[in-house]
Amino acid sequence: MGKKRKANVWKKNTNKRNRDDPASSKNFPDRTEDALKQNENFETYYKAQKIVPEEEWDSLISHLKRSLPTSFRVTGTRIQAEDLVTQIKRDFIPFIQNIEFDGVTYEPPHEIPWYPDGLGWSFEVPKIALKKSVHLNKFHKFLVTESEIGNISRQEAVSMIPPLLLDVKPNHAVLDMCAAPGSKTSQIIEFIHADIKPDEIPNGIVVANDSNYKRACMLVHQTNRLHSPCLIVTNHNGERFPNLFKRNKDDNSEQFFFDRILADVPCSGDGTMRKNPAIWNTWNFKEAIHLHKIQEKILKRAVHLVKVGGRIVYSTCSLNPIENEAVVASALNHYKGALELVDVSDELKNLIRRPGLSSWKVFDRDGVESNTVKVEDSEIGDKPSAEKQDEKNETKTLYTSLYPPKNSSELHLDRCLRIYPHLQNTGGFFVAVLKKTSALDATHSVKKTVRKDIMNSAAESDKIEDGSSDVAEEDSESDTPLATGTLGSVPLRETEYDPEKPRIDPSLEENPYVFLNPNEGSLKSAIDFYKISPKLNTGGFLARAEKSVHRTVYFVSNSVKELLSEPNNKLRMVNTGVKMLAKPASRTPNCEFRLVSEGVPILLPFIGSDFVVDMDFGDFSTFLKLKNPRFDQLSPSLSEVVSKTEKQISLIVRYIPSVSEQEQDQKKPLVRAPIILPAWRGNDSLSIHIDKSELRSIIIRVLGVDADIGKSGFKMENNSRTSDKFLQEKKENKDI
Structure with a gap:
């Protein structure tokens, strides 16, 4: 989903937007008067665009004024995905049927019909209702816990569409050009790891990039939950993402191209009004015009970075054709013969979508329709079509790329996807899937020209949220890259933007890998x-x-x-x-390093078998409840095995569920996926080495009890005295 640029996304305020996390929005009942959710300019503009038939207009506006449903997806690469779906269907849905709040009845969570394998889910319950319903509150805690450890991603439903249409395979190299906050990147990582055997590591690569350093750090936090060795997080302006190289068979360096590129570009975000109602008051004509050029440059740069036959997905959370079809049409015409729109009508068949627009109207920054410019084939590109001065004597430029090209009917713009809120109760969205059909040649290069009126103007640029300029800084006539921000750098807008040779961003002062x-x-x-x-x-x-x-x-x-x-x-x-x-915390470890929980699933097939401890249901139950059991608190057979291992080392505990074992106690849920945990072997005890959120999730799934420490009555014990108490109660057949 496109990213909304504003003054400072890191400043704490009540209108902070995190469009990929519906749970972060205020999901209160619609108590706000509809009068507060009106914008005459917005309605005038989109009625003129005829984005929906006249008979659907009222339904579209009505949905834009309603709260957005909460949606999430189960992480498909995790082996316990099927267990989690079963848990949702069995332990939550039957107890939250037809929840009523403020006179409104809400349906329970349901599968998103177009998301593969039943892993996408949605439900529409006001956040305030969570406090009124015990079962809803329990379900909310479940979502929070599983999200923290990466088993579930809370993500707006329409945001899930671009990675699905990217068609990623495990051997693909994928670039996510504007990746933060990371929900789409997480999907891409899942596809890279799909259908990979436990003892295999994918050949694919995911490069997740964001132009804002702080957002890139947030991206790291989001994607680290998936523990992928195939991920690189970078910090470049998307329109200036550098050329990469690789070694060929002759050990020579050659350019590296990506198989797939996601360009989920910064946008005005008016498709997110359901989650961000403040847009009703802030929407204006000029923002789309302001963002159009940077969107165009990011897409053009993607064309130079993708391999022949590769796929680019361009997407925004805007309804505006200036940010959508106009950008796509500009790229198609610029790379005529080397780029085409892909017909994806057979993909995601249960997704209700509308075709892209082949014609649209252009309004200037003051909301005046501009229809006097005739676009010639030779004008397609960055050339301004009209200019005028405002009261502050600032140049207002309208580019020919804003207007529908006269060959729009030949570009198959109808192959673009437009997602409207009233179609399947979602946010608004736009997606275009493009394919690079041939290598680029000299005719696709941007001719560098120097405009006298701009050269005589100030070189300073207007900066936007992430520190990148409205128009990217360009290459000089020399092939030698110049460092950004130095006195020798080329002034902004001195030359036309060349996506083939973007300027090189300065190095990042980070500790080297x-x-x-x-x-x-x-x-x-x-x-x-x-x-x-x-x-x-x-x-x-x-x-x-x-x-x-x-x-x-x-x-x-x-x-x-x-x-x-x-x-x-x-x-x-x-x-x-x-x-x-x-490094282990132990003062006398037998090895300089301990095993870390994030890497244990990767390491398991390759580590010595004497470092792997298998547990049955009884021992694993004891291990989870005590968290740090002594050897004599385990079964005699397991105690003998563990006692033979060296002291003060890491071990891997593996529990392979047995249906027959679990069926002996009807209170225990059926867990089918193996569970693998790191443990520390002390002098005479075994300690779990995972965080509380992951431990809580495992206890709920394996033992079928709520593991909220100090709240639910289930208390995880962790020392010899309470462990002795546990043993005594166990002998008396009491369930803790």
Whole structure:
């Protein structure tokens, strides 16, 4: 979904927008008077565009004034996805049927009909109602807990569409150009890991980029929950994302192209009015015009970065054709013969969509319709079609790319998707799927010209939210890149934008990532100690400082390593890798590193078998309840196995559910997916090494009890005295 740019998204205020997380919006009943949700200019503009038939207009406006349903999806790459869906259907839906609040009856959560495999869900319940219903409150806690550990992503339904239409495969290299806050990136990561065997690591790569450093850090937080070694998070202006290179078979450097690119560009966001009602008061004619050029440049840059035969998905959460069809038409005409719109009418068949517009009207910043400009084929591009001065003597430019091209009927703009709120009770959205059909040639390059009127103007640019300019800074005539922000840099707008040769962003002052040699030092000791197989690609271990001693060691896939090791690649890298090893808290560890929970699922197929402890339901139940059981509190057989392992080391606990075991106690839910946890082997006890949210989720799914510490009556015990109490009650057949 396109990103709304405003003064400061990090400033705390009641109107903060996080469009990919419906739970962050105020889902109160519609008590606001409709008079507060009106904008005459908005209605005048979109009636003129004829975005829907006249008989549907009232329904569209009515839905825009209603609160947006909450939607979420179950993480498809997690082996427990089926268990979570079963849990939703069995433990929650039967108890929240036909909830009534303020005289309105609400339906229970239901599957989103067009989302594959029943993993997408939606429900429309006011947030305030959660406090009034015990069952709703319990369901809300479930969503919060599972979201924190990455099993569920709370995401607006229409935001899920672009990654689905991207058609990502596990071997693809994918670029998400404007990725924050990360919900779409998470979907892409899921597709990269889809249908991959436990002992395999995908060849695919996901580069998640955002132009704002703080938002890029938020992106790291969101995507880290998926623990993918195939992810790189970067910080570049989308329109200036650098060319990347790779080594060919002859060990020469050649340009690296992406298989898939998502350009979910910054936009005015008027499709999010249901979640962000403040837009009713702030909507204006000029914002779309202001954003049009940066949207166009991001899309054009994507065309240069994608391989022949690759797919680009361009999307916004705007209804405005100036930000949608006009941008797509400009790119199609600029790259005529090398780019085409893909017909995706057979994809997501249960998604109700409307075709893109082939004609639209252009209004200037003052809301005056501008229809006097005739667009010639030679004018298609960045050339201004008309200019006038306002009362502040500021130039107001209308570009020919804002207008419908006279060949619009040949561009198949009807293949674009328009999603309207009244069709399936969602937000508003626009998606275009494009395919690069041939390599670019000289005719697709932008001719560099210097406009005298702009050269004589001030070089300072108007900055927008993320620090990037309204019009990107361009290359000079020289092939030598100039550092941004220095006195020698080319003034803004001095040359036309060239998406083929974008300026290089300055380096990012971050601690460098350094690949570690698996055949020396403490890493070799850890690999030897844990008997890690070389099949893991042990050359993929890296640390974030150029030191001889490291507190944390990360791991990346072989494909990511090759990309990051190429010296010609100049990436402003914010984060990469999955935490695999870390310094233990023990004062007398037998190994310099312990195993980290994020990396355990990756490491399991490659670690020595004597570091893996299998538990049956009884022992696993004890392990979860006590959290730190002594060996004598486990079954004799398991106690004997654990006692033979070395002291002060990491182990991996594996529970493979057995239906027959669980059926012995009807209170226990049926869990089908194996559960893998890191543990620390002390002198005479075994400790769980995961955070409370993940532990709570596992207890609920495995034991069928609410694990809210201190609130629900179930208390996880963690020392010898309470453990003895547990043993005594267990003997008396009491259920804790």
